[in-house]
Amino acid sequence: MDEFDYVIVGAGSAGCVLANRLSADGRHKVALLEAGGSDLNFWVRMPIGYGKTFYHNTLNWKYLTEPVPGFDGRQSYWPRGRVVGGSSSINAMVFIRGQAQDFDGWRALGNPGWAYEDVLPFFKRMEDNLSGADQWRGRGGPLTITNIEDVAHPLCQNYLAGGVEAGLVRNQDFNGATQEGIGIYQITTRKGFRCSAATAYLAPASARSNLRVIKAAHATRVLFDGKRAVGIEYRQGSELRSIRARREVILSAGAVNTPQLLQLSGVGDPVLLRRHGLDVVLPAPNVGRNLQDHIGFDHLYKSTQPTLNDVLRPWWGRLKVGLRYVLTLSGPLSLSVNQGGGFFRTNPGRTRPNMQLYFSPVSYTRAVPGKRALMSPDPFAGFLVGVSNCHPTSLGQLAIRSADPFAPPEIQPNYLSTEEDVQELLEGAHFLRRLAKTGPMREIIESEIRPGPEVLSDEALIADIRARSGSVFHPCGTCAMGADASASVVDPRLRVHGLESLRVVDASIFPRITSGNLNAPTIMVGEKGADLILEDAR
Incomplete structure (x- = not known):
């Protein structure tokens, strides 16, 4: 031995x-x-290749939960990395540390040494933030963090301006002094490749x-x-x-x-x-x-302006961006489709941000969750704006279903089992509607595809949340x-x-x-x- x-x-x-x-x-x-x-x-090394790895037979455990009562009995798909690098080899590469209050909360639960002031040196030690070091950020560590502000899709500017009009502050660094606000995500890439x-x-x-x-x-x-x-x-x-x-x-x-x-x-x-x-x-x-996990949903729109759909859907568009990537390690294939981001409070009574925002200049109206082919989006110009909850109160559990180590466990996440989680996501849906009505967003929205303009009442929005929400893969x-x-x-x-x-x-x-x-x-x-x-x- x-x-x-x-x-x-x-x-x-x-x-x-x-x-x-x-x-x-x-x-x-x-x-x-x-x-x-x-x-x-x-597919692991090319950043946008995670669209392939999310349902890959050998790179992914491809777990399914039990039917979830809060999801109207739907199962939730859970991709997890079954490859060297684990889920860091198949994720969307967005780099977010969390809020200082998260780690102070860990200490308050009886875990000395885990407050934000205790873990900040480790966050700084681990990263090579290409935007530079300061009192919150590190430079020279193993993990490369890339700022994509200058190469993000042009529609991100409408999203950012719309968010400011809707009352959010512009945030240049979600991992700096505060997480709150709207901005562009940083991602874990290095010279055009995934940095897992x-x-x-x-x-x-x-x-x-x-x-x-x-x-x-x-x-x-x-x-x-x-x-x-x-x-x-x-x-x-x-x-x-x-x-x-x-x-x-x-x-x-x-x-x-x-x-x-x-x-x-x-x-x-x-x-x-x-x-x-x-x-x-x-x-x-x-x-x-x-067991805890973030869940979220998207509002999908037809766009008046070109989106990544126009680039990635036709064969000649894929050929063009493919050649660009091979020759220069740049362009859409070197990025995540999760480009715009943000963290906000769904109501003024919140003491800190409780909802995460996503803006992706691409849409998939026919995709089954977990099966999105990022290189095969809708055949029309479209984009999505989504939210997910930061602090869910619904707790689940996981248990072996047999003594067979190769049998997947029984996973019951109990999503939306508390009224607080339901109401919080309802507030998130109302914010997405408010964001869509801002001037900069109206410029690029031709029509709302999902949930659709007929979905107006709280009851209808909650039904849509239960019908379309899914894991954002953070168990x-x-x-x-x-x-x-x-x-x-x-x-x-x-x-x-x-x-x-x-x-x-x-x-x-x-x-x-x-x-x-x-x-x-x-x-x-x-x-x-x-x-x-x-x-x-x-």
Whole structure:
């Protein structure tokens, strides 16, 4: 059996960080297990290629939730990265840290060391912000952050001007002094290519003799000696293998696969485990609970002006932008379609922004969620403006459905199960209508396609929200961090309560979801987690 000091499960947004930082000084032997394969894939590396990876058979776990009552019984599609780089290799690349109050809230829940002032140095350390460093932003770190203000689609200017007319302030940096306002998103790209966690952290460390990356290695269970984690069992091809950890086993498999692996290993609700014939190593009913996710919906419009539809729909347009990308690594294929953004308060009583805005100069009226082909939009000029909730109060859960480690877990997110979430998104729909009536937006709107001008009453808008909302792919919280072992899964140093030599370092430890996209805070958790592990090793 191979032996390493640290065995990490999952080469995703946090796992790649850990592999780099734990192997950096050469003193520790580190193994990184990844169920997927290489990220050396055209659709992974080309930024707009995420439209292909979102439903790719080998790059994506392609999870489906259970029918969601709040969605009128619809299932929700959950793409998750099954590739080196994890979901940072298939996401839309928008870089958002979250609000300072998010992390201060983590500390208030009993997690010392996780306030904004504590995590800000890690955010600054991890990034190479091409717009420059200041008291909030970093330069020279592994992860390249690109400002697309000068290359965003021209219709973004109408969106920005409309937002200001609707009462929002212009914000040049959502990751700076404040998140509030309207602006253009920064994205994780480097010289025309996606800059994933694998690009930023794993590639520079891959030649180290003390780091071994094992691909196509599907972890099946954590191995225990009593209450101490001593290794991982995994399947690679047709072979069942084991790997031993002298110091620690670290689970970084994400908000779905980490709690699933814990339950398969005998750590979870004892009733669930015994139902599936599993021995209970540790009764831990909170594993898989506290599931949180952002949900949102779009309002779609026919445009009076050309949009990306006019460029990406005809074959000659695709050929033109394809040649431009190949020759210059620039143009629409080097960007995300999520270009305009923003964060706002849906009513004056809110103490901070509670809703995220999206503007995409492209539309897909026939697309099934999760199956949008970004290179095949509508055959007419169109665009979308969307919202998603920053602080949902609906909580879900995740549980294995059998003892088979290859069976997808049962996921019930319980979207829109609280009246607060419903009313908040209703307020968001009213804001989208107000935004569409501004002068700059009226200039570019020919007609509203979805939900349609006939949808006017609150009841009709709520029905539309239930019928068309979906995940924006930010699951977290399923192994929540907290000091109280009866109400959480890991302690503030990310050690699993009640067990030895086992940590969780990924988005599943979020006690509360952060405001906006989760890739940046997940990478931060990897950075801080690595420091905690190295401190304890000393």
